[in-house]
Amino acid sequence: MIKHFLSLEWKQFKRASYFQKGLAIKILLFLAVLYFGGIAIFMGGVMFFALEKTFPDIDPIVMVNNFLIYWILFELMIRYFMQQLPVMNIKPLMIIPITRNSVIHYLLGKTILSFFNFISLLIFLPFSIVLLFQGYPVVNVVLWFFAIMCINMSINFLNFLINKSNTVFYGIASLVIIIVVLRYFNIFDITEPVGVLFNGLYNQPYLAIIPFLIMIGLYKVNFDFIRKGFYLDGAISKKTKEVHATDLSWMNRFGNLAPFLKNDIKMITRNARPKQVVMMSFFFLFYGLFFFTQSVYIEKMPYILAFAAMFITGGFLLSFGQLVPSWDSEYYKMLMSQNIPYRQYLESKWYLMVVAVAVSFILSTPYIYFGWDIYLMIAAGALFNIGLNTFITLFGGALNRVPIELNTKAKAFSNTNGFNPTQLLIALPKMLLPILIFFIPYHFISFNAGLIALALTGALGIVFKNFFLNKIENIYQKGKYKTVAAFSEKK
Incomplete structure (x- = not known):
C-alpha cells in the first residue's frame, strides 16, 4: 500500500x-x-x-x-x-x-x-x-x-x-x-x-x-x-463563517489607487499565506542585532552594516513584494479584463511597499541605542529601499509567473508555492547594491560619504519615480498575456 x-x-x-x-x-x-x-x-x-x-x-x-x-x-x-x-x-x-x-x-x-x-x-x-x-x-x-x-x-x-x-x-x-x-x-x-x-x-x-x-x-x-x-x-461540507467588514474609507484619499490598496489590505487580512508572510516580515526588524552587537563589523567591516540596514526596513519588500503580481494570480484574469490602467496597479504596489518601509523605519527607532551612526545607516537603507529596491522588486515581478494559493496552510518560509528561481537572481542586486554603493565612497573618502551616497541613491530613485514606473509598466504590458496564461494553470 x-x-x-x-x-x-x-x-x-x-x-x-x-x-x-x-x-x-x-x-x-x-x-x-x-x-x-x-x-x-x-x-x-x-x-x-x-x-x-x-x-x-x-x-x-x-x-x-x-x-x-x-x-x-x-x-x-x-x-x-x-x-x-x-x-x-x-x-x-x-x-x-x-x-x-x-x-x-x-x-x-x-x-x-x-x-x-x-x-x-x-x-x-x-x-x-x-x-x-x-x-x-x-x-x-x-x-x-x-x-x-x-x-x-x-x-x-x-x-x-x-x-x-x-x-x-x-x-x-x-x-x-x-x-x-x-x-x-x-x-x-x-x-x-x-x-x-x-x-x-x-x-x-x-x-x-x-x-x-x-x-x-x-x-x-x-x-x-x-x-x-x-x-x-x-x-x-461548507462551513458558515461570520464575515466582519473592515472600514477602509480613510484610504479614499489615495484617489484612483484606493481600490487597489483596499484590495491588497483585504487580501492580507483575510487569507492565510499573505498573512503569514507579513507576520514573518516583522522578524526582519531584529536582523540588525546579529551585526550591530559585533564589534568586528562596526570596526573592521562597516560596509556589511549597509546590508543589515537594508534588511531591517526591507522585510515586507523582500518577502511580500517579491511575489508581486503572484498574490493576485487567482483573479488576475478578471483584473486584467477591467478598464483600468496598468500603471495604477503597479503604483499601488509601490505605495504599499513604501508605507511598509516607513513603518519598519519607525519601529527601528530603538536602534538609536547602538549610536546615531547606526541609526543614520538604517535611515539611509530605508531611503535606498524606497528609491531603488521597490523598483527592482516590481521589475522582478514582471518575470514572476508562478501562481499562489492564498489560503494554503504551508509555511511562509518553506512554502515554494509561488517560488520562481528567477527571484534569486533578482534578489542579488537588492542585497549587493547597498554594500557596493556604500563601500566605494567609504573606502576612498569617509563613513559619512558612504551614508550620503546610499541615501542619495534612494532620493534620486524617488525623484525619477515616474520614469522607472513607465519603463516597468511597458515590461508588464509586453508580458501581460503570458502572465494571464501562466496564472490560469491549476496545480
Missing part, C-alpha cells in the same frame, strides 16, 4: 504542467539540504572537543544535557515556522477500498522523512560516536542517543498538533515565553533542573523508555486527531 501511495504522488508530480519548475525547486532544495546537513555533521563532530576546551571543568555530556532544553525550544520554533507538513489529496481515496488507517499511517509516516528530523540525527550521531571513542560506556551512550531521537520525533508529532490546533499552539507559545522571561530577569533558570532530567537519561539508561512512550503517545494522539475528521462529508 505504501508503494502504491508513493507511485500516485510521483505520477502527480511528474505529469503536472509545472513539472520542470517543480524539479528545479527540488534540485535547489536538495543542494540546501546537502549544505546544512554537512554543517550539522561538522558541528556534531567537533562539539565534544569544543566543549572540553571551553569548559575544562565540566563533562561535555553534562554540558550538552544542561542546555538540551534550549535546543528543543529552538526546534519547536524553527519547525513551526519552516517545516512543511505533508499534504495528500485524500478525497479520491475516500471512495475506493483503501482503509482510513492506511492513509493516516502513510501521512504521519511522511512527517518522519522531513529534513528537520535528520538535523538532530546528523548532530548527535557524530557526537555520540566521539563519546564512544573517548571511552564513555557503550550502553549509556547508545540508549541516551536513542532517547534523544525519540524526543526529536516527539517534537515532530507535537509540531503537527501545534499546526492543527490553536489551543496547543497558544499553550506551547505561552510556556516558551514564560521560560524566556523568567530566565531573562534571573527569576528562574530552567537549565539546571531540566539538565538533571537529561543527565538522568544518560546515567540510568533504562529511563530511555520514557521518551519512547511519549513518542508513541503523541503518534496515537495525532492518529486519533486526523481520524476524527477523516470523513467525506466533513471534507466537502
Whole structure:
C-alpha cells in the first residue's frame, strides 16, 4: 500500500504542467539540504572537543544535557515556522477500498522523512560516536542517543498538533515565553533542573523508555486527531463563517489607487499565506542585532552594516513584494479584463511597499541605542529601499509567473508555492547594491560619504519615480498575456 501511495504522488508530480519548475525547486532544495546537513555533521563532530576546551571543568555530556532544553525550544520554533507538513489529496481515496488507517499511517509516516528530523540525527550521531571513542560506556551512550531521537520525533508529532490546533499552539507559545522571561530577569533558570532530567537519561539508561512512550503517545494522539475528521462529508461540507467588514474609507484619499490598496489590505487580512508572510516580515526588524552587537563589523567591516540596514526596513519588500503580481494570480484574469490602467496597479504596489518601509523605519527607532551612526545607516537603507529596491522588486515581478494559493496552510518560509528561481537572481542586486554603493565612497573618502551616497541613491530613485514606473509598466504590458496564461494553470 505504501508503494502504491508513493507511485500516485510521483505520477502527480511528474505529469503536472509545472513539472520542470517543480524539479528545479527540488534540485535547489536538495543542494540546501546537502549544505546544512554537512554543517550539522561538522558541528556534531567537533562539539565534544569544543566543549572540553571551553569548559575544562565540566563533562561535555553534562554540558550538552544542561542546555538540551534550549535546543528543543529552538526546534519547536524553527519547525513551526519552516517545516512543511505533508499534504495528500485524500478525497479520491475516500471512495475506493483503501482503509482510513492506511492513509493516516502513510501521512504521519511522511512527517518522519522531513529534513528537520535528520538535523538532530546528523548532530548527535557524530557526537555520540566521539563519546564512544573517548571511552564513555557503550550502553549509556547508545540508549541516551536513542532517547534523544525519540524526543526529536516527539517534537515532530507535537509540531503537527501545534499546526492543527490553536489551543496547543497558544499553550506551547505561552510556556516558551514564560521560560524566556523568567530566565531573562534571573527569576528562574530552567537549565539546571531540566539538565538533571537529561543527565538522568544518560546515567540510568533504562529511563530511555520514557521518551519512547511519549513518542508513541503523541503518534496515537495525532492518529486519533486526523481520524476524527477523516470523513467525506466533513471534507466537502461548507462551513458558515461570520464575515466582519473592515472600514477602509480613510484610504479614499489615495484617489484612483484606493481600490487597489483596499484590495491588497483585504487580501492580507483575510487569507492565510499573505498573512503569514507579513507576520514573518516583522522578524526582519531584529536582523540588525546579529551585526550591530559585533564589534568586528562596526570596526573592521562597516560596509556589511549597509546590508543589515537594508534588511531591517526591507522585510515586507523582500518577502511580500517579491511575489508581486503572484498574490493576485487567482483573479488576475478578471483584473486584467477591467478598464483600468496598468500603471495604477503597479503604483499601488509601490505605495504599499513604501508605507511598509516607513513603518519598519519607525519601529527601528530603538536602534538609536547602538549610536546615531547606526541609526543614520538604517535611515539611509530605508531611503535606498524606497528609491531603488521597490523598483527592482516590481521589475522582478514582471518575470514572476508562478501562481499562489492564498489560503494554503504551508509555511511562509518553506512554502515554494509561488517560488520562481528567477527571484534569486533578482534578489542579488537588492542585497549587493547597498554594500557596493556604500563601500566605494567609504573606502576612498569617509563613513559619512558612504551614508550620503546610499541615501542619495534612494532620493534620486524617488525623484525619477515616474520614469522607472513607465519603463516597468511597458515590461508588464509586453508580458501581460503570458502572465494571464501562466496564472490560469491549476496545480
